[in-house]
Amino acid sequence: MATRLIIEGTVQGVGFRQALKAEANALGLAGWVCNRRDGTVEACLRGAQDDVEALVAWSRHGPPGARVTGVTRFDADDTEIGGSGFHIAGTR
Template sequence: MTAMSATGFIIKGKVQGVYFRESARKEAEKLHLTGWIRNNTDGSVEGAVFGDPAVIDKFILWCHKGPLLAHVTEVSTHPTDAVSLQGFEVRRG
């Protein structure tokens, strides 16, 4: 059995107002990852994912491109506490 891990991420660039969070939710669910994502006041997007490390890597690779209207300039990741949620949630506010 593969050990699960959690990875936090911050994505910078034109990533708000381009359906990034919703697209990321769909991608995470397609990959069977759980976690969350939200907008930050500085224009970036941040979140955390939980699951198989190899699958998390696939999700992070997707984040480097994002949805069609996004223009990603930077993706940073960091280890984080487990975020084993039910599904993947888009957080607002």
């Protein structure tokens, strides 16, 4: 299952990307996370459905210090995700 997320709120400058990467790695997901110029965080991930759903649920609150006001979810294509592992990508 592949999913793209756009996470809104106070999500930059609070360690959101690093915490999301740690959660994704713990769940064995592949993909990436990045800051966007509009102040949101974007993540694209692939893995078992239960693990993807767990990360989506986590993203609705994020790490301490984050204030998530919305999570928009889209279907993603495997080509958007790339290889294995989970990494922090550059700003989009």
